[in-house]
Amino acid sequence: MLRPIRFAETGRELLEEMDYYGIEEALVYHARQRDDSPVVGNEILLNEIDGFDRLHGTFAILPPQTGELGSLEDFLGKMKAKDVRALRAFPAEHKYLMTRSALAILYDLMVERNMPLFISVNESCGGISGWYLIEKILSDAPDLTLVVTEHGSWGHDRFFRPLIEKYENLHIDTSRYELDGGISDFCGKYGAERLLFGTGFPAWNPGGSILTLAQADITTKEREMISSGNLERILRRVRL
Amino acid sequence: MNLSPLTEEFMEKGRSESCPVIDMHAHLGPYQGIYFPNPRPEDMIRTMDRCGVRMVVSSSHAALIDTRENVRMADVVRRHPERFRAYWVINPNYPERTQEEIAQFSEMKGFVGFKFLSDYHKYPLTGPRYEPALNYADEHRLLILMHTWGMSPYDSPALVERLADKYSGVVFLMGHSGYGEWEKSIQIARDHSNVYLELTAAYAVNGVIEWMVKEAGSHKMVFGTDLPWFDPHYGIGCVLFSRITDEDRHNILHRNAESLIKPYL
Numbered sequence: 418m419l420r421p422i423r424f425a426e427t428g429r430e431l432l433e434e435m436d437y438y439g440i441e442e443a444l445v446y447h448a449r450q451r452d453d454s455p456v457v458g459n460e461i462l463l464n465e466i467d468g469f470d471r472l473h474g475t476f477a478i479l480p481p482q483t484g485e486l487g488s489l490e491d492f493l494g495k496m497k498a499k500d501v502r503a504l505r506a507f508p509a510e511h512k513y514l515m516t517r518s519a520l521a522i523l524y525d526l527m528v529e530r531n532m533p534l535f536i537s538v539n540e541s542c543g544g545i546s547g548w549y550l551i552e553k554i555l556s557d558a559p560d561l562t563l564v565v566t567e568h569g570s571w572g573h574d575r576f577f578r579p580l581i582e583k584y585e586n587l588h589i590d591t592s593r594y595e596l597d598g599g600i601s602d603f604c605g606k607y608g609a610e611r612l613l614f615g616t617g618f619p620a621w622n623p624g625g626s627i628l629t630l631a632q633a634d635i636t637t638k639e640r641e642m643i644s645s646g647n648l649e650r651i652l653r654r655v656r657l
Numbered sequence: 658m659n660l661s662p663l664t665e666e667f668m669e670k671g672r673s674e675s676c677p678v679i680d681m682h683a684h685l686g687p688y689q690g691i692y693f694p695n696p697r698p699e700d701m702i703r704t705m706d707r708c709g710v711r712m713v714v715s716s717s718h719a720a721l722i723d724t725r726e727n728v729r730m731a732d733v734v735r736r737h738p739e740r741f742r743a744y745w746v747i748n749p750n751y752p753e754r755t756q757e758e759i760a761q762f763s764e765m766k767g768f769v770g771f772k773f774l775s776d777y778h779k780y781p782l783t784g785p786r787y788e789p790a791l792n793y794a795d796e797h798r799l800l801i802l803m804h805t806w807g808m809s810p811y812d813s814p815a816l817v818e819r820l821a822d823k824y825s826g827v828v829f830l831m832g833h834s835g836y837g838e839w840e841k842s843i844q845i846a847r848d849h850s851n852v853y854l855e856l857t858a859a860y861a862v863n864g865v866i867e868w869m870v871k872e873a874g875s876h877k878m879v880f881g882t883d884l885p886w887f888d889p890h891y892g893i894g895c896v897l898f899s900r901i902t903d904e905d906r907h908n909i910l911h912r913n914a915e916s917l918i919k920p921y922l
Contacts, residue, residue: 422839422864438898439658570858570887572691593861595887597704598694622863624898625891632671632890634707 418452424619428465428472435471438623440616442471444503444535444648450477451507456485463499473652475503475535479511480519489522497657505535508542508550515542515550517557524558531654533562533588538569548576555584562586562651567617570595574603581607588651590615591643592626600643601634609639613648663906664897671890672709676907678893679914680705682802682832682857682881683713684721685733693885698733701885702740708889711911712740714918715884716772716802720746724758734767742921744772744802749786750779759793769921770799770828775812777804782816795826800917802830802855807837814841821849828917830879834859839868846873853913857881860895866909867900875905879914 425431435443447465450458455477466472476496479485486492495501504527508515517524527534536554538547545553551565563586568577570593580587592615594600603612614630616623630643666673687696695704705713715733719726730743745762747755762768771790775782782803794801805812814835821829834854835842839862846854846869854869854877869878880896882889896909 422862422868424863436658439660570861572693572886574692595861595891596692596694597882597885597888598700599888602694619863621861622866622895622898624894624896625861626894628667628890628894628897629888631668632707633888 421619424448428467428469432469432471434618434623438616438627440623442473442645444473444475444652446475446477446505446535450475450505451510454485455479455507455511459486463501473503474499474501475505476501477511478504478506478520478523478534480513481522482519489526493526493657500657502652502655502657503533503535507540508536509540509546513542515554515557520557524561527562528558528560530656531562531651533564533651533655535564535566537567538565538573539567548573548580551577551587552580555580555587559584560586562588564588564590564613564651566590566615567593567621569593572596574599578606581611587611588613588647590617591630592617592621595625595629598634600630604633604635604639609635609642610647612643613651614644661897661903661906663903667709667890667893667897670709671707676709676910677711678709678880678889679911679918680710680713680882680884680889681830681879681914681917682855683715683884684886685715685717685730686719688718689722691886696885698737698741702737704884704889705740708893710884710889712742712918713882713884714742714744714769714802716744716746721748721772721774721777724748724751724754727758728761728765731765731767738767741767742918743768744770744800746772746774747787747790748778749775749784752786755786755789759789763793767921769918770794771801773801773803773812775804776806776809779811781811783819791820791824791827795824798826798828800828800830802832805831805833805835805842807835807839807841814838814845817852818845818849821845821852825851827851828853830855832881833857834865834869839865843869843872846877852877853917854878855881856892856896856909857883857887860892866896870899870901870905875901875908876913878909879917880910 447462449461459476588611590613727745734741745768829852832855846852882892
């Protein structure tokens with residue numbers, strides 16, 4: 418709905434952007450998956466990434482009770498057919514609660530099959546938002562592999578470190594982890610396994626997260642884990 | 658990936674001999690709403706060395722809360738004269754202190770001008786309580802770094818424009834470039850020779866640097882990071898990977914700031 422200043426209209430344009438920044442592969446969603454119904458957006462995403470093996474798709478979810486995304490079997494079958502290994506939640510835009518009443522079936526499926534769920538910390542639902550929403554999700558599904566994106570530049574460590582210590586499958590992306598010394602401080606305390614490189618393109622300038630990670634005061638092995646190894650490990654574990 | 662020579666140098670070494678970065682928007686010390694791994698001057702210098710930042714111009718966090726803390730920045734500059742300069746924070750909620758503080762300021766070395774934090778102090782840039790500081794800065798051709806934010810009732814770009822017309826002797830640095838109201842901020846920087854776009858946090862918005870360079874020109878932009886908030890490499894990376902020339906990047910990262918702070922070196 419809102420137009421970013423700079424963006425990629427098609428899968429091919431996105432690859433050109435990735436080439437500019439030296440990014441080999443990306444886990445992606447389409448803006449229409451957020452701004453439109455996932456019924457429409459998930460299909461648009463599949464069409465846009467079709468034939469591009471450097472782009473890996475993510476499906477937006479809805480509470481299964483309305484049946485809009487088909488039966489669970491249909492949904493899983495489509496994920497398997499298109500090798501979609503990750504899910505994404507937009508509860509504010511799509512107006513549902515992230516509670517067990519609404520999502521227990523999906524939470525249990527994701528845990529059973531090791532499917533990661535991605536969510537921006539800027540999401541909200543039912544009057545709760547931010548890290549309180551993240552804690553709500555994790556308290557309902559403590560074994561869920563949850564990746565929280567865009568955690569923002571205004572100092573979130575006091576929010577997320579207690580959750581990192583409590584929930585071992587919680588991960589955060591680095592797209593807005595701008596805190597001076599944040600990445601090295603985090604790795605020193607928790608290791609590098611919980612951080613995933615991200616850019617937040619097209620909203621955010623990828624150059625920031627690229628140079629920050631390239632020059633962070635961490636080991637080469639930690640840098641490789643954050644750059645690609647951790648996400649590859651998470652996606653490899655998924656059973657479709 | 659076809660990187661510019663400057664970008665390649667930063668990617669390989671984390672710094673550049675030919676591009677000694679000057680950070681025109683920094684702070685110092687702990688703060689209420691955030692955990693800092695590196696808040697002390699010595700920590701900041703370690704970060705600056707890692708990132709190729711030659712100098713920062715800081716207002717201490719403590720002075721944002723209580724302006725009686727401003728004098729401590731003079732000590733920091735005295736101890737690290739090659740790495741720090743300072744802004745003196747004006748808090749309009751204590752107007753009875755302002756004249757005396759300006760007198761104190763005038764006696765001290767190491768300061769380049771004033772810092773206004775109107776959005777946090779909840780007082781508009783154009784209000785009369787800022788006038789003593791504005792008049793003094795106008796008379797002495799000082800820098801004023803202002804927190805500016807789009808649509809704010811206290812420090813939106815439109816308010817900056819009113820000051821820019823009235824106080825032509827002041828160099829106004831629009832902290833955060835009036836975040837969100839990009840078009841208006843760019844217009845003001847383009848139309849007023851004494852207004853610069855300062856990039857802290859703004860740099861993260863994809864495409865905004867190219868827009869500023871195209872419409873206002875890289876000669877009207879300065880770099881900042883809010884250090885010890887943001888890793889300088891984050892902002893530097895945003896500048897380096899924007900679709901602009903290396904000449905533009907030099908202007909933004911150090912040349913313009915060198916000209917502005919030259920009288921204070």
